[in-house]
Amino acid sequence: MSQSLIVFDASGVVRYQYNNKTNPFNDFIYAIANDTVLYHDSNFISFKSNQRKFYSIKRDKLYTALYFEVVTTIDQEKIRQTLNDVLKTYLKLTENDEDSSKLKKLIDYQFNQLMQYKQQVKAVDNPSSASPINSGTSTPKKTHVTNSKKKMRKWDNGEMVEDGVDESILDYSESKEGSVGPSDNTQQLKVDLSSFSHQDDLILVNELNDILDDSEDDETTQDGSSKSKGVSSFFNKLSSYFGSTVDIQEITKKFQDQLVSKNIHPATSKLILERINNKFGNKTQVTPKEYKDVLVEELTKILTPNVSTDLLYDIKGRNNQRPYVISVVGVNGVGKSTNLAKLAYWFLQNNLNVLICACDTFRSGAVEQLKVHVNNLKTLNNSTSKIDIFEKGYGGGDHVVTTAKLAINHAQQESYDIVLIDTAGRTHSNAKLMTPLKKFGDAANPDKIIMVGEALVGTDSIDQAINFNNAFGNRRNLDFFIISKVDTVGDLVGTMINMVMATKVPILFMGTGQTYTDIKRLNIKRIVDMLTN
Structure with missing residues (x-):
């Protein structure tokens, strides 16, 4: 160092x-x-x-x-x-x-x-650290206390191995006295079913409308752009400043500053605007509205999925005895377990049987955190579907792969429709921590791999998205993003452009809070308006 x-x-x-x-x-x-x-x-x-x-x-x-x-x-x-x-x-x-x-x-x-x-x-x-990482979810204390000193798990040549751990301390595969019960966090048990809408026989997640800013405080101008009461939008200021026509290079600089201010990476914004300038050909003068219209079209194209995001139809339409397997990945602390639980609640609403597999066998308390979520979801479940957790405690090396395979076999035998696999968070720039993902992906062979990324992360989102997208080898890539903590960034939503443009992977949902119904589908027009106004 x-x-x-x-x-x-x-x-x-x-x-x-x-x-x-x-x-x-x-x-x-x-x-x-x-x-x-x-x-x-x-x-x-x-x-x-x-x-x-x-x-x-x-x-x-x-x-x-x-x-x-x-x-x-x-x-x-x-x-x-x-x-x-x-x-x-x-x-x-x-x-x-x-x-x-x-x-x-x-x-x-x-x-x-x-x-x-x-x-x-x-x-x-560092996996050899003795300090447990706060999971962000209330986890009851374990009552089975032992005086033996516990050594921690560590990474060795890209594999997690046990360093003299007393497995009787770490194994939660059998129910024991003092097992994890319903969460004390009552906030998660408050759900707003208006977040969902009915379509035919499906329960769908609604689009993002007013989470990021208050739509009631917006006005619409004659050219269709929006502005907040009392505050002129960027585009209105730009139109007033330039008047009718302007040099294309000058307006390009203004829009680049605008996109960067919204958390779009400078290199990404430059590439987007180069595409726009190429569309104007040899023109040297444009009106602000002409330029904005082409920019809106380009941003809309970037965010529009090039594959179907109709995950429910994909799950329900398959003729396969194997359960539908979804793996959730991402860096430390982005909210993988929480968003996995949100997915599980949505699937339950659609009468799908869900088995959650605890394959974060490294982070202290990770299994217990998922148990809390599962107990909460059992309490909230008012459908005929079922939900449970499959876990084999903590372990290293091949333990994760074995747990995933056993979970899928168990789900098939017990008629579960979906297996949601949680994975350990890992630093995207650490090759040793990223390497085991390929082995896991090859063994579990999930139908979909979803990366949870933070709206807060800004320009580093590009490296995160690219590294995770490449981690599964040449034959597999990420299938979807879930962008978490969107409710914390206001209109600084450029992370979405960064991640999608870097990988061509579409956004499935956005996390907008702590409860199980706090997910939204991407409203592309809304996001593009925030970036350009």
Whole structure:
């Protein structure tokens, strides 16, 4: 791990350095000078070179930068905050001619705090960490206590292996005294059935309408665009600024800034707008409305599925004794288990028998979390369908594959229609953690693989989507996305464009809350309006 940080000016002269390791920054400074870096916004910059990831904040004519020699699991916002604080400290103390030892002490402290945070994050992500990860769901305490000291599971050559674990502690495959009962989290047991609609003999998930912003506060202008009361929309401001016609390059720059401000990756927005400019051919002047209409058409085409998302028809229309198998994957903490439970509730409403398979056999409490969900769903289930959990406790290596195969066989014998397989969260940039997915996919051979991605993640969503899409080998890809936590981002919905455009994988649902009916189908027109107005 690198522990190097510098402050340098626009000419490349280093003004401050944490240690003597400044040579690796030469490539980064050269990339800034040649504008080949990635601008997350006007001030925050990143760059990859020689297995290093550089990050920088620019202010006035000064930059502060650091790098990591391996892929870091620190979120970019934490890095941005630290770099910003370091640069503020440098500017303030140098302007006031403070003692250099004070400057060094403060900057070193800020940087070391980030390094300590990195170690904490690594301890959580590292399978050998002894600290359990909070599942986000209330899990009752186990009553069978033992005095034997438990060693933890770890990854070895892409496989999870036990490190001297007492399996009697970890095995929950048999019911025991103090087994997990209904959740104390009553919020999840409050469901809003208006989230669903009836069509023929099916229960369908409704489209997203007013989760992201209040539709009652919207007005419609004469050209059909929307604006919020009291606040002019981007397009209305643009039309007022430019008037009738405008140079196509100038309006392209305005729309690129707009798309980036909505969390669309700069490179992705550039590609989209290049396609639009190609459609105009040799034209150099366009009206704002002409340009927006073509952009709306392009964004709509990107988000429109090129495969059928009628999952219910696919499930009910198959003539196969094997149950329909769906596997849910994603990075740590995005809400895989919660959204899997939402899918299960929707299937129950459609009178389908659901077996949930606990194949997150690594994360502490993962099996218990699913048990809580299953007990909640049993309580809420008012249909003739059934739901249960299949689990074989915790284990490593081939344990996950064996559990999945046994679950599918059990589901076939007991006439379950669907098997929903939960999987361990994993860092998308860690090849050792991603490698076992192919082995799992080949063995379980799921009918559909769904990745849960966060609406909050921003531009990193591209790497996440691509890495998971490629993880299952040449013969398999992701089939759908579920975008979680959409209710937290307002109109900054660019993550959806990033993931779909990078992989050509359609969005099945969006997670919009914590209860089992908090899922919505994608309303493409609504999303496109948010991106362009």
